[in-house]
Amino acid sequence: xxxxxxxxxxxxxxxxxxxxxxxxxxxxxxxxxxxxxVPAAVLAAVALREWRGVQRGRR
Numbered sequence: 001x002x003x004x005x006x007x008x009x010x011x012x013x014x015x016x017x018x019x020x021x022x023x024x025x026x027x028x029x030x031x032x033x034x035x036x037x038v039p040a041a042v043l044a045a046v047a048l049r050e051w052r053g054v055q056r057g058r059r
């Protein structure tokens with residue numbers, strides 16, 4: 001059980017970190033800090049783009 005050469009670890013880190021930070025920003029926005037919606041949207045878009053790239057790489 002070695003490391004899978006097909007897994008793009010950098011992309012997975014971006015997906016996890018971006019998703020976590022997007023949720024944190026969304027939580028801040030729900031608590032009244034409306035400005036947090038902008039970084040939440042950007043982080044979610046980046047995480048989604050990387051996730052699609054990971055899915056494409058697995059085919």
